[in-house]
Amino acid sequence: MRWRKALDGAAKSLALSLTVLSLPSPASAQSVVARDGEKTVFTADSAGAKVSVIQSGAGVPRIEKAGRIVTYAGDGTVRRAHYPFILAPEAKRALVIGPGNGEIVGVALSMGAEDVAVVAESRAMADAAAVMAPAAMKDKRVKTLHGSAAKWLKSAKGPYDVIVAGLDSQDTLEDKSAITVESFAAMKGLLKPAGIAVQWIHLSSLETDDMRKLAASFAAAFPYVTVWSGDMNPVNSWIALTGSVQPLLMDGAGVKKRLESADRIDMVEWNDPYSFLSFYINDQGGIKAALDGMAAHTAKIPSITSPSITGESEEMRRSADNFAFWMNYRSPVTEHIKVAEHKDTDLLRTYFAARSKILNGRKIGLGGAAADEISWYDKALKDAPGDPHLALSYLAIGLAYYRGGLLDKAAAQLEKAKKIAPDRAVIRFYLGKTYEKMEKAALANAEFAELKKLAPDYVERMYLPSRNNGGIPLN
Numbered sequence: 001m002r003w004r005k006a007l008d009g010a011a012k013s014l015a016l017s018l019t020v021l022s023l024p025s026p027a028s029a030q031s032v033v034a035r036d037g038e039k040t041v042f043t044a045d046s047a048g049a050k051v052s053v054i055q056s057g058a059g060v061p062r063i064e065k066a067g068r069i070v071t072y073a074g075d076g077t078v079r080r081a082h083y084p085f086i087l088a089p090e091a092k093r094a095l096v097i098g099p100g101n102g103e104i105v106g107v108a109l110s111m112g113a114e115d116v117a118v119v120a121e122s123r124a125m126a127d128a129a130a131v132m133a134p135a136a137m138k139d140k141r142v143k144t145l146h147g148s149a150a151k152w153l154k155s156a157k158g159p160y161d162v163i164v165a166g167l168d169s170q171d172t173l174e175d176k177s178a179i180t181v182e183s184f185a186a187m188k189g190l191l192k193p194a195g196i197a198v199q200w201i202h203l204s205s206l207e208t209d210d211m212r213k214l215a216a217s218f219a220a221a222f223p224y225v226t227v228w229s230g231d232m233n234p235v236n237s238w239i240a241l242t243g244s245v246q247p248l249l250m251d252g253a254g255v256k257k258r259l260e261s262a263d264r265i266d267m268v269e270w271n272d273p274y275s276f277l278s279f280y281i282n283d284q285g286g287i288k289a290a291l292d293g294m295a296a297h298t299a300k301i302p303s304i305t306s307p308s309i310t311g312e313s314e315e316m317r318r319s320a321d322n323f324a325f326w327m328n329y330r331s332p333v334t335e336h337i338k339v340a341e342h343k344d345t346d347l348l349r350t351y352f353a354a355r356s357k358i359l360n361g362r363k364i365g366l367g368g369a370a371a372d373e374i375s376w377y378d379k380a381l382k383d384a385p386g387d388p389h390l391a392l393s394y395l396a397i398g399l400a401y402y403r404g405g406l407l408d409k410a411a412a413q414l415e416k417a418k419k420i421a422p423d424r425a426v427i428r429f430y431l432g433k434t435y436e437k438m439e440k441a442a443l444a445n446a447e448f449a450e451l452k453k454l455a456p457d458y459v460e461r462m463y464l465p466s467r468n469n470g471g472i473p474l475n
Helices: 007-019 079-086 103-110 124-130 149-155 181-189 208-220 252-259 273-277 284-290 313-328 341-368 370-383 388-404 406-419 425-437 441-454
Strands: 039-046 049-055 061-065 068-072 093-097 115-120 144-145 159-163 191-201 225-228 238-244 280-282
Touching: 039 370, 049 068, 061 124, 068 191, 079 103, 079 159, 079 191, 079 238, 079 252, 093 103, 093 149, 103 115, 103 159, 115 124, 124 144, 149 181, 181 191, 181 208, 181 238, 191 208, 208 225, 208 284, 208 313, 225 284, 225 313, 252 273, 252 341, 273 341, 280 284, 313 341, 313 406, 341 370, 341 388, 370 388, 370 406, 388 406, 406 425, 425 441
Parallel strands: 093 115, 093 159, 115 144, 159 191
Antiparallel strands: 039 049, 049 061, 061 068, 191 238, 225 238, 225 280
């Protein structure tokens, strides 16, 4: 029997998503189901659609629009929000298109932004974000603009170091007017010479042809484009199209400095720039090959459409298909991105090779072939033994074994994860729980003692049911 069949649905999703410690966000089309202990803490009207902030019984808020979930607190946004501010040489002025849960604004401020302009589709959505993240949204450095993103892109006053779009909602098509050649060209015109613009794409919200049209529109507007993956999870994945008017200069020292300013919980690779840089997919040349023959999307030709078939299985299928599409066009980062130090080249090459093997393991894991999945991780271990994302891959499969009651196998994989990343609290916690279930008290107590040193309040704050599908910690 295929090993993952022994797991329930939540554990399957969990095993796939823990690779980046960013559990699956609810799909944009997911209808709201009332839960015990919930309460509405904010409600307003947005062009005839009701916008609400709902607080779960565990105290975790989410935003709903027209009865559908838009975003939770946390839900992986913070990690992806860091990407543009780590890639950009400076981040003093930022333009954020869509506030979402407000956390992206907080990231911009924490990464050194002195001026943040936020475009919200309506006052109701901006106010909902302010309920979720009041300190960020009400900061004196933040100015909120209401209305169509396409409109504000034409009238905004640059130049900006960083422009971020598409991260506010899982529905990439929330505002079609902002994903045209014209809007992307307006973004380019608002950038400083060394600035970058990032368009995030949630891969489950588009069929592959429409995703390619969106990417073709972006590539038509910017002289230089690089494509980055937001994580290694085929089932709930995001892609970052990154445009600039100058080639990116990626140097290990600069990236490391910016990573160390980031949130260490959300940025797993906070002290490892080579791990971060290996999320690169391709550059302008690679994207041209991927988009060969694909026409761009203009304001006069609304050719990008919402998927005709909805539902969780279809969203998972689209995400996996689109993830596989981009992985077919991966090219070594060292061949295209300029590096400032010679040592960067060799380290990037080994990390990139390891990342390819990890991705192979993740793909095989979708089919349930556990032994083959692990063998790819073991191969990656030889290339980049310190890559923290490899530790999280071992954690994901170890947790799946744990959930399935295969404790000896769980312990073996969790021990591999611990050896790579001994300072990750989630690994210590589950290794301790595994040994506890195996009735190996001394080993369990040793792990819990180390956990207490790493995160004294970890156990008290880990169970947040509505935030993470049944009490799985986010860090």
